[in-house]
Amino acid sequence: MENNITMKKYHGLGNDYLVLDPNKNDLELQTRNIERLCRRNFGAGADGLLYGPLMEEGKIKVRIFNSDGSEAEKSGNGVGIFAKYLLDEGYVTESKFSLNTLAGDVEIEFSEENKNVMRVNMGKPSYAGKELPLTGLEGEIVNAHLRFHDNDYNTTCLSVGNPNCVIMMEEVTPRKAKELGPYVESSDYFPNRMNMQLCKVTDRENITIEIYERGAGYTLASGTGACASAAAARRMGLVDDKVTVHMQGGDLLIEMEEDGTIFMTGSVGTVGTFMLAENFFA
Numbered sequence: 001m002e003n004n005i006t007m008k009k010y011h012g013l014g015n016d017y018l019v020l021d022p023n024k025n026d027l028e029l030q031t032r033n034i035e036r037l038c039r040r041n042f043g044a045g046a047d048g049l050l051y052g053p054l055m056e057e058g059k060i061k062v063r064i065f066n067s068d069g070s071e072a073e074k075s076g077n078g079v080g081i082f083a084k085y086l087l088d089e090g091y092v093t094e095s096k097f098s099l100n101t102l103a104g105d106v107e108i109e110f111s112e113e114n115k116n117v118m119r120v121n122m123g124k125p126s127y128a129g130k131e132l133p134l135t136g137l138e139g140e141i142v143n144a145h146l147r148f149h150d151n152d153y154n155t156t157c158l159s160v161g162n163p164n165c166v167i168m169m170e171e172v173t174p175r176k177a178k179e180l181g182p183y184v185e186s187s188d189y190f191p192n193r194m195n196m197q198l199c200k201v202t203d204r205e206n207i208t209i210e211i212y213e214r215g216a217g218y219t220l221a222s223g224t225g226a227c228a229s230a231a232a233a234r235r236m237g238l239v240d241d242k243v244t245v246h247m248q249g250g251d252l253l254i255e256m257e258e259d260g261t262i263f264m265t266g267s268v269g270t271v272g273t274f275m276l277a278e279n280f281f282a
């Protein structure tokens with residue numbers, strides 16, 4: 001039964017997601033269906049789709065999909081958006097709770113004053129090559145020179161639950177991200193593909209990033225991308241513990257503790273409710 005599919009749509013700084021709730025809809029979760037729902041102009045249009053809530057061992061679980069239908073381990077904006085959905089729909093009533101993702105548990109705390117604003121414990125980054133994973137590269141890739149599309153780039157690779165490749169540049173533009181992104185995403189170094197951020201360090205408290213996401217392409221913002229870029233810049237000694245990450249869609253505040261734990265503070269906007277035409281999948 002694929003009729004009367006109703007989804008809610010939200011965005012985190014222009015990084016938009018559809019929420020498909022299996023308790024309210026009966027739709028087979030196939031790659032092709034996700035891709036069609038997320039497709040701009042022809043479908044509801046989004047950078048990704050969040051599927052849940054699913055209950056597993058007493059935990060609230062969300063599955064995170066990119067717009068090409070591939071599944072991601074984690075998404076910073078995705079987690080924030082899904083937490084907001086749980087509040088909106090009355091699944092949770094507390095302002096602090098945990099969500100389970102493929103990359104483990106994430107703790108979210110909503111601001112008491114504004115229920116669109118939340119602080120998320122995004123965990124500790126890992127630079128271990130085997131966790132990303134990397135092919136043909138030894139050890140950690142931090143402040144290293146990697147070659148993409150016949151040019152060398154200052155590169156740092158890390159996992160913040162999902163894999164990210166941060167490339168330091170003097171100037172970053174949407175055009176540069178769109179041009180280089182596909183080569184980095186699908187480089188032979190990265191057998192599971194890769195999220196890419198081009199990163200410009202302005203001063204010790206501000207960086208600007210342009211993003212090309214695995215499975216979604218150019219996006220206006222990324223929570224994990226912001227965390228990875230701030231952590232990479234900090235590991236290189238370029239920034240302090242508190243960094244504002246500027247993106248096309250807006251800013252995220254990233255705070256990093258002594259032990260590496262990353263906290264992300266950002267906001268979620270509600271777009272609305274979407275009901276699919278009965279013959280959408282026909």
Ligand SMILES: N[C@@H](CCC[C@H](N)C(=O)O)C(=O)O
Pocket residue numbers: 015048066071072073074075076077078162163195213214215216219221222223224225
């Ligand atoms: N937009 C996200 C990242 C989504 C997942 C990513 N494309 C991947 O495949 O890992 C965010 O806000 O973190």
